[in-house]
Amino acid sequence: xxxxxxxxxxxxxxxxxxxxxxxxxxxxxxxxxxxxxxxxxxxxxxxxxxxxxxxxxxxxxxxxxxxxxxxxxxxxxxxxxxxxxxxxxxxxxxxxxxxxxxxxxxxxxxxxxxxxxxxxxxxxxxxxxxxxxxxxxxxxxxxxxxxxxxxxxxxxxxxxxxxxxxxxxxxxxxxxxxxxxxxxxxxxxxxxxxxxxxxxxxxxxxxxxxxxxxxxxxxxxxxxxxxxxxxxxxxxxxxxxxxxxxxxxxxxxxx
Numbered sequence: 015x016x017x018x019x020x021x022x023x024x025x026x027x028x029x030x031x032x033x034x035x036x037x038x039x040x041x042x043x044x045x046x047x048x049x050x051x052x053x054x055x056x057x058x059x060x061x062x063x064x065x066x067x068x069x070x071x072x073x074x075x076x077x078x079x080x081x082x083x084x085x086x087x088x089x090x091x092x093x094x095x096x097x098x099x100x101x102x103x104x105x106x107x108x109x110x111x112x113x114x115x116x117x118x119x120x121x122x123x124x125x126x127x128x129x130x131x132x133x134x135x136x137x138x139x140x141x142x143x144x145x146x147x148x149x150x151x152x153x154x155x156x157x158x159x160x161x162x163x164x165x166x167x168x169x170x171x172x173x174x175x176x177x178x179x180x181x182x183x184x185x186x187x188x189x190x191x192x193x194x195x196x197x198x199x200x201x202x203x204x205x206x207x208x209x210x211x212x213x214x215x216x217x218x219x220x221x222x223x224x225x226x227x228x229x230x231x232x233x234x235x236x237x238x239x240x241x242x243x244x245x246x247x248x249x250x251x252x253x254x255x256x257x258x259x260x261x262x263x264x265x266x267x268x269x
Contacts (some may be wrong), residue, residue: 022249043056044087044088045065045090047098048083048085048086049084049098050083051080052081053076053081053106054077054102055079056077059167061098065094067113069115070109071115079104079152081102084101086098092252093113094188095113097249100179101174102152103171104117104118106112115225127170127196128169128195128196129167130148130167130168130197130200131165131167131168131180131200132165132166132167132171133158133165133201134146134182135203136204136206139202140163141164142162143182144160144166144181144202145181145182146158146178146180147178148177148178148181149169149177150172150175150177151174151175151176152174153170153176153245156168173194175192176192177192180204185205186205186207188203204260209245
């Protein structure tokens with residue numbers, strides 16, 4: 015009886031030894047992490063608490079980065095942490111017993127692309143030539159120019175929230191925020207700025223410019239003070255063809 019009990023003890027010990035590696039593999043299986051919308055600092059704090067790891071980072075820097083709700087999975091804590099950070103342009107490396115989080119040195123952050131399109135109008139009239147500056151956290155500003163129908167479009171590196179700034183000659187500038195979406199359409203309504211139009215002149219080439227941007231002096235002549243005069247007759251009477259081409263002088267200011 016004693017011999018049988020001893021055999022059972024040995025068998026039970028062997029089973030524990032065999033099951034140990036399997037349990038370890040199960041603990042190292044796929045890890046999951048989900049967070050809500052907020053700052054990247056909040057996400058880092060939540061990650062550290064959930065996986066009991068020590069994270070080192072600049073709280074103000076991560077606190078200024080806003081992120082949308084998301085979920086991730088990976089085979090290890092380091093891989094999972096870097097997946098979470100990559101979307102916002104950061105990366106984590108091991109230093110001692112801590113994971114040190116810093117901004118990635120690879121340039122603009124990459125992620126799922128985002129397409130943003132829109133139409134710029136004043137009422138029902140399209141505003142062509144309007145300048146659109148698209149800004150996202152951690153990204154270089156992207157510029158687009160509205161076409162003849164007031165339309166614009168750009169593909170961005172990542173699906174991140176941000177803002178656009180729209181400006182056009184004769185219109186009040188407009189700034190508008192947008193959310194992170196795969197495909198985003200933004201209708202833009204501009205309002206005329208009569209005060210700005212008073213400072214606009216038309217150059218000899220017919221191009222509109224602000225008076226202060228010209229490199230030469232300008233003279234303002236009101237329409238009622240401008241008149242056309244015939245060129246004074248000097249010398250012999252020209253032929254009809256020459257007279258047709260030269261009989262009008264340039265507009266002159268009336269005294």
